[in-house]
Structures are given as structure tokens and as C-alpha cells.
Amino acid sequence: MNASVSAAVTGAIRTVLHDTGRDATSIEPSMLLSADLGLDSLDLAQTIVLLERSLGVDPFRAAPGASPRPAIRTVSDLITIYSSALTPS
Amino acid sequence: MTATISGIPDAPAEDRLAFAIAAIARQSPDRVAIVAGAGGDDRRRSVTYAALAAAVTGLEAGLEAVRPVGVVARATAPEALVAIAAACGRQHVPVAFLAEDSRDLVGELRDWVTLDDSLALPARAPQAARREFETVPPHVVVATSGTSGPPKLVQHSWDSLLAAARLAEQWHGLGWLLVYDATRWAGIQVWVQALLTGGTLVVPSSRDPDVVARALAQEQVAIVPATPTLLRRLLTSADRTLLAKASPARITLGGEAADGPLLEQSQAVFPQAKITQVYATTELGEVFRVADGRPGFPAAWLGKSLPGGVRLSTRRDGELLVQLSRDTAEVGTGDLVERRGDRFEFTGRRSDVIVVGGAKVYPKRVEEILRRVPGIAETRVYGLPSAITGELVAAEIVLSDPLPEATTPDQVRAAALAVCRQALEPHSVPRVLDIVKRIATTAAGRTPRRPSVAATH
Numbered sequence: 001m002n003a004s005v006s007a008a009v010t011g012a013i014r015t016v017l018h019d020t021g022r023d024a025t026s027i028e029p030s031m032l033l034s035a036d037l038g039l040d041s042l043d044l045a046q047t048i049v050l051l052e053r054s055l056g057v058d059p060f061r062a063a064p065g066a067s068p069r070p071a072i073r074t075v076s077d078l079i080t081i082y083s084s085a086l087t088p089s
Numbered sequence: 090m091t092a093t094i095s096g097i098p099d100a101p102a103e104d105r106l107a108f109a110i111a112a113i114a115r116q117s118p119d120r121v122a123i124v125a126g127a128g129g130d131d132r133r134r135s136v137t138y139a140a141l142a143a144a145v146t147g148l149e150a151g152l153e154a155v156r157p158v159g160v161v162a163r164a165t166a167p168e169a170l171v172a173i174a175a176a177c178g179r180q181h182v183p184v185a186f187l188a189e190d191s192r193d194l195v196g197e198l199r200d201w202v203t204l205d206d207s208l209a210l211p212a213r214a215p216q217a218a219r220r221e222f223e224t225v226p227p228h229v230v231v232a233t234s235g236t237s238g239p240p241k242l243v244q245h246s247w248d249s250l251l252a253a254a255r256l257a258e259q260w261h262g263l264g265w266l267l268v269y270d271a272t273r274w275a276g277i278q279v280w281v282q283a284l285l286t287g288g289t290l291v292v293p294s295s296r297d298p299d300v301v302a303r304a305l306a307q308e309q310v311a312i313v314p315a316t317p318t319l320l321r322r323l324l325t326s327a328d329r330t331l332l333a334k335a336s337p338a339r340i341t342l343g344g345e346a347a348d349g350p351l352l353e354q355s356q357a358v359f360p361q362a363k364i365t366q367v368y369a370t371t372e373l374g375e376v377f378r379v380a381d382g383r384p385g386f387p388a389a390w391l392g393k394s395l396p397g398g399v400r401l402s403t404r405r406d407g408e409l410l411v412q413l414s415r416d417t418a419e420v421g422t423g424d425l426v427e428r429r430g431d432r433f434e435f436t437g438r439r440s441d442v443i444v445v446g447g448a449k450v451y452p453k454r455v456e457e458i459l460r461r462v463p464g465i466a467e468t469r470v471y472g473l474p475s476a477i478t479g480e481l482v483a484a485e486i487v488l489s490d491p492l493p494e495a496t497t498p499d500q501v502r503a504a505a506l507a508v509c510r511q512a513l514e515p516h517s518v519p520r521v522l523d524i525v526k527r528i529a530t531t532a533a534g535r536t537p538r539r540p541s542v543a544a545t546h
Contacts, residue, residue, distance in 0.1 A: 019520075045475040
């Protein structure tokens with residue numbers, strides 16, 4: 001599960017960079033979304049839309065009253081939040 | 090060939106449709122009133138004025154006997170809808186037209202009698218549904234198209250239904266295209282207009298561009314009332330050789346704003362056509378017409394009294410305000426305009442504005458830029474909800490067929506994004522750009538601005 005989520009997340013980021021005319025370098029889990037990859041809030045919003053299409057969930061559209069979501073700073077943070085959203089609780 | 094219908098304008102509004110059909114049937118019984126299934130393969134059928142008049146008379150006799158409080162027209166055949174309207178009008182029976190998406194509103198009319206294509210009335214209306222005295226004036230009920238909320242029923246007088254009809258002789262005996270839904274306000278006005286003036290109503294068997302183009306050519310349609318979305322689809326997707334055989338005299342655009350490239354393209358494809366843009370709203374009816382082939386309206390019109398006493402002004406945010414006459418209040422239209430040179434051009438509906446991280450994006454402007462990209466035939470821009478930025482700009486494109494030489498779909502998509510990045514602020518550039526086979530249109534023939542249609546694929 002984690003491997004496919006990880007592939008989906010890096011794939012989505014790659015598409016966002018490509019669509020916005022930037023060169024997609026290698027994407028590592030430890031990379032900072034903003035400082036290392038240069039993603040701004042629009043890029044993140046696009047990444048989430050792409051992931052909703054490929055994975056079928058949007059963990060950011062949380063139900064009212066849900067616990068506040070953790071800060072998303074790295075590629076690995078994104079992989080974690082999608083993995084837990086896809087794991088039946 | 091023209092038909093002169095004397096004396097019709099003097100009759101009460103609710104009687105005119107039945108009177109006109111009967112008068113034309115007497116003069117030229119074999120004249121074709123309606124061509125249904127036009128442009129299709131084998132479902133074409135034509136209805137003469139004599140046949141239509143007979144249907145009206147038959148239904149009138151039934152209405153006189155049954156005396157229902159109202160009639161809900163559930164027919165799908167255009168000749169049945171016309172017969173129901175004409176008979177109900179002359180018999181002073183209120184009549185409701187319910188489009189497919191508003192059928193659940195029928196509960197509001199529960200005592201009314203329903204008529205379908207067979208035009209068969211029940212032998213007796215239920216006691217509660219019998220109309221002993223005339224308590225309400227005859228009227229027409231239609232459902233709104235639901236662009237700004239769920240569909241609701243609106244009551245119109247026959248006078249307001251006929252107000253926009255052109256009865257002068259130059260309008261007699263012409264072929265009218267019906268691409269609008271026949272049960273909606275815009276569609277009803279087209280068939281009422283066609284049949285009041287001895288014309289032929291041409292109803293294509295579908296909205297498929299080739300079918301519409303074939304109907305235009307084969308039935309010698311003179312007048313094409315359409316939304317810019319429907320016209321654009323016809324011009325970009327229909328077979329060129331079919332289009333070349335059509336020669337409408339007039340194209341009347343309404344329901345949405347038309348942009349410059351569409352007006353130029355229409356004129357290039359139909360050089361003999363006079364193109365008129367009608368600006369109307371559900372609440373105000375027709376406000377003005379522009380026929381100079383350019384988008385928007387002359388900037389000089391603002392603040393002046395236009396023919397009919399209409400005054401236009403703008404709110405600070407660019408919303409167009411209309412004052413119909415000196416005695417009426419100024420009304421917000423929900424349409425945004427922007428000064429460009431000597432014109433005011435429409436930038437979109439206020440409710441269509443996409444808000445990305447607090448910044449406004451006008452979908453129509455993004456669509457205009459996308460349409461200039463070689464290889465793109467049609468496009469639609471809409472807002473996609475986002476937890477991060479509130480909304481995100483999304484677009485669908487239909488590729489032109491054939492594509493420009495040595496171009497792949499991926500290259501068109503990449504070129505589209507590059508053009509947008511160059512021409513637009515970062516938040517206005519589409520973040521989702523899908524290549525689709527066709528752009529959905531709303532029931533009213535407009536371009537939808539909500540994601541629901543796109544999200545399904």
C-alpha cells in the first residue's frame with residue numbers, strides 16, 4: 001500500500017512541476033515541498049486534486065469536527081496522510 | 090413565400106396562437122408548420138398547418154367538456170406542445186410546460202390535468218379539478234433553467250410570452266431552427282414566433298452538430314436562435330460541407346455573452362447572415378439588442394436613455410445595472426462588464442467567478458485565451474473546490490479534428506498551459522486540464538460552470 005501511495009504522490013508532484021514548466025528532478029521522501037521542490041499553495045492544491053483522482057480520497061476535505069491535520073512539510077508527510085486515509089480504521 | 094395573417098395582432102394574446110394556426114390552415118392547408126426529427130437519418134416527419142389546426146380544434150372541444158383547472162403539458166412531440174398551448178390559450182385554461190429536470194415540480198400543480206403526445210384528456214376531471222368559474226386569468230407556467238439555484242415554476246402572462254414576437258411581414262413564412270428545449274422559455278418563444286407568422290419550425294433530431302447542420306441545409310432554415318455555446322459547437326464540430334450548404338439569413342444569440350472570435354467565425358461561415366445578440370434576463374425580459382457584429386455593447390450607451398426608455402449603469406465591481414423605465418428601480422443583473430476601448434464587454438456572471446486563494450478568476454476570459462490555441466476546438470473553464478485555496482481553476486478542452494499537422498494531443502495540452510502561463514496571472518492558469526470528447530451543455534444550452542459534469546469521468 002505504502003509503495004503505491006508513494007508512487008502516486010511522487011507522480012502527482014512530477015505532473016505539477018511538468019505542467020507549470022519546471023523540470024522535475026528526482027523526488028525524495030525527505031524533501032521539503034516548499035524549500036526543496038519549490039511548491040506553493042497552488043501547486044499543493046493541484047497535487048491534492050491529482051491524488052484524489054488517482055487514489056480516490058481527499059484527506060484534506062476532512063469531516064467537520066475531525067482532529068486538526070498535521071503540518072505537511074515534506075513529501076513523506078504527504079505519503080503518510082494519504083496512507084492513513086486509505087487504511088480502514 | 091409569405092403568409093399574411095390579417096387581424097391577428099388585435100386578438101387577445103391568449104387567443105392569437107390558435108387564431109393564427111387556423112387562419113394559415115385556411116389559406117394554405119398544406120403549408121408545413123413543423124418538421125420534427127430534422128437532419129436525422131430516417132425519423133423526419135412534417136406536420137401541416139391543417140393537421141395542427143385540427144389537433145387544436147379537437148383538443149379545444151375536449152377542454153370545453155372537461156373544464157380542467159389547468160393543464161400540465163408532458164408531451165415531447167413539438168406539434169403536441171403547440172396544440173396544447175394554442176388550445177389552452179383560447180379556452181382560457183392555464184398551461185404548464187415542465188422540462189425534464191423539473192418534472193418533480195408537478196406536485197405544485199396536483200389538481201391539474203396532464204396531457205401527453207396523445208392529447209387524450211380524461212373523460213372527466215376530478216371534482217376538485219373542475220373549473221366552474223373563471224377564477225384566474227389564462228397564463229403559462231414554465232420552469233426556470235436552474236442556473237442560479239434549483240428549478241422553480243414561474244407564471245407568465247400570454248402578453249409577456251408574445252411581447253418579443255416579431256409580426257411584421259418581413260418575418261412571415263420563414264424557417265426557424267429550434268435547438269432550445271421546447272418546454273423552456275427561450276424555446277417556447279421560438280415556436281410561438283414561428284407559428285404566429287406562418288413559418289416552419291425545424292426541430293433537429295438531436296443537438297449533434299452534424300445533425301443540426303444537415304437540418305439547416307435540408308430544411309432551408311432562415312432564422313437560427315441559439316446560445317453562443319450551441320453555435321460554437323456547430324461551427325467547430327460540424328462537417329464543413331454540410332455547413333457550406335446552409336445559408337441562414339439571421340442568427341440570434343442569447344442566454345450567454347458572445348465573444349469576438351465567435352462573432353467573426355460565424356460571419357465567415359455564414360457571410361449572408363445578420364447576427365444579432367439579444368441581452369435579456371429572466372426577470373427583465375429583453376433589455377437590448379446589438380447587431381454590429383462586435384462583442385458587448387457601445388460604451389456610449391451607459392447612462393443614456395436607450396430606445397424603450399432603458400438605462401444602463403454599472404456597480405463599482407462591474408456588475409451591469411438595468412433600469413427599464415423612469416418609474417422602475419435599478420436592478421442588478423449578475424452580469425459583469427468591463428470597459429475595453431469604445432465597448433463594454435461581458436466578462437461573465439458574478440456567480441461564475443472562481444475565487445482562488447482570495448483572487449478572482451473570470452472563466453470566460455480563460456476560455457477566450459484557450460480557444461486561440463491551435464488544435465483546440467472547444468473549451469470550458471470551471472472552479473474545482475480545494476481545501477487549500479478555496480477553489481482551483483480547471484478546464485476541459487476538445488481537440489480540433491484534424492489536429493494541426495504534426496501535432497499530438499499532449500503537445501496541444503502543453504501549448505495551452507504555456508499560453509495561459511504567459512497571458513494570465515498564476516492563480517488564473519488552469520491547474521487541471523482535461524482533454525474530453527465533447528463539452529457538456531446545460532439544459533438551457535449554456536456552458537456549465539460547476540464541476541459536477543466534469544467530475545464524473
